[in-house]
Amino acid sequence: MIKVDDVHKGFGDEKILKGITTEFDRGKTNLIIGQSGSGKTVLLKCLLGLFKPEQGRIYYEDKAIQDMDDEEQRQLREKIGMLFQGGALFDSMNIEENVMFPLRMFTKQKKSELLDKVNTVLKRVNLENVNKKFPAEISGGMQKRVSIARAIVNDPKFLFCDEPNSGLDPKTATLIDNLIQEITHENNITTIVVTHDMNSVMEIGEKVVLLKEGKLAWQGTNEEIFKTDNEDVTNFVYSSDLFKKIREVQNKEA
Numbered sequence: 265m266i267k268v269d270d271v272h273k274g275f276g277d278e279k280i281l282k283g284i285t286t287e288f289d290r291g292k293t294n295l296i297i298g299q300s301g302s303g304k305t306v307l308l309k310c311l312l313g314l315f316k317p318e319q320g321r322i323y324y325e326d327k328a329i330q331d332m333d334d335e336e337q338r339q340l341r342e343k344i345g346m347l348f349q350g351g352a353l354f355d356s357m358n359i360e361e362n363v364m365f366p367l368r369m370f371t372k373q374k375k376s377e378l379l380d381k382v383n384t385v386l387k388r389v390n391l392e393n394v395n396k397k398f399p400a401e402i403s404g405g406m407q408k409r410v411s412i413a414r415a416i417v418n419d420p421k422f423l424f425c426d427e428p429n430s431g432l433d434p435k436t437a438t439l440i441d442n443l444i445q446e447i448t449h450e451n452n453i454t455t456i457v458v459t460h461d462m463n464s465v466m467e468i469g470e471k472v473v474l475l476k477e478g479k480l481a482w483q484g485t486n487e488e489i490f491k492t493d494n495e496d497v498t499n500f501v502y503s504s505d506l507f508k509k510i511r512e513v514q515n516k517e518a
């Protein structure tokens with residue numbers, strides 16, 4: 265579990281996060297949504313300790329990052345998996361080397377043990393026989409699966425995904441979403457996904473946090489989001505014509 269308590273963050277005179285309080289649950293896919301510029305990435309960077317809030321605290325389980333010494337922060341980083349926007353694989357490394365990268369940073373195990381772990385996670389994301397290929401030689405969806413394998417190879421307790429679907433066709437995007445959710449449940453991970461994608465909200469939004477202009481506008485589940493009359497939610501969700509039509513049909517049927 266990650267708890268965010270009254271977090272404020274700005275740059276110069278500009279206030280970006282204006283007192284965010286929420287919780288991200290363990291064993292669930294927690295989604296942060298909101299319009300461009302609402303502060304999603306800034307919040308993610310605060311959670312990761314890359315930005316220091318001017319006010320407020322962020323708790324990992326029971327301990328606030330603000331109270332952790334350097335060694336505790338290093339230990340925390342070991343428990344975090346990151347799935348970056350665009351995959352961010354190293355072009356000059358083959359798939360096996362890409363997935364092994366975080367293990368090399370954090371462990372001193374023998375190469376054969378590392379390779380076992382790499383093969384286990386590649387198998388988990390349904391990728392076999394690609395070890396010696398380079399990122400440019402596989403599809404975007406496969407690259408994304410490699411990125412997921414790399415994010416979970418260290419057996420993280422916390423998984424952060426920044427726009428995991430960007431650049432994927434709808435079917436592949438759904439496969440990636442479902443994979444993230446399955447791994448979250450299997451390993452009881454606290455997963456946080458930053459997304460614009462309403463399909464992701466429908467598919468895997470076990471907890472959804474909507475930001476608007478640096479404030480928490482609404483939070484709830486994917487089932488609740490389509491029922492609420494909260495204006496910020498309806499403005500965000502039904503800015504898409506498709507979802508507007510779905511709502512019209514639902515209202516007619518009701």
Ligand SMILES: Nc1ncnc2c1ncn2[C@@H]1O[C@H](COP(=O)(O)OP(=O)(O)OP(=O)(O)O)[C@@H](O)[C@H]1O
Pocket residue numbers: 275280298299300301302303304305306307
């Ligand atoms: N390092 C920084 N220095 C100054 N301003 C920043 C910095 N990082 C973000 N901002 C500002 O914070 C605001 C929120 O940005 P943020 O990237 O969190 O939005 P977002 O909700 O993630 O948007 P998008 O969906 O487009 O990625 C923006 O106005 C941005 O210019």
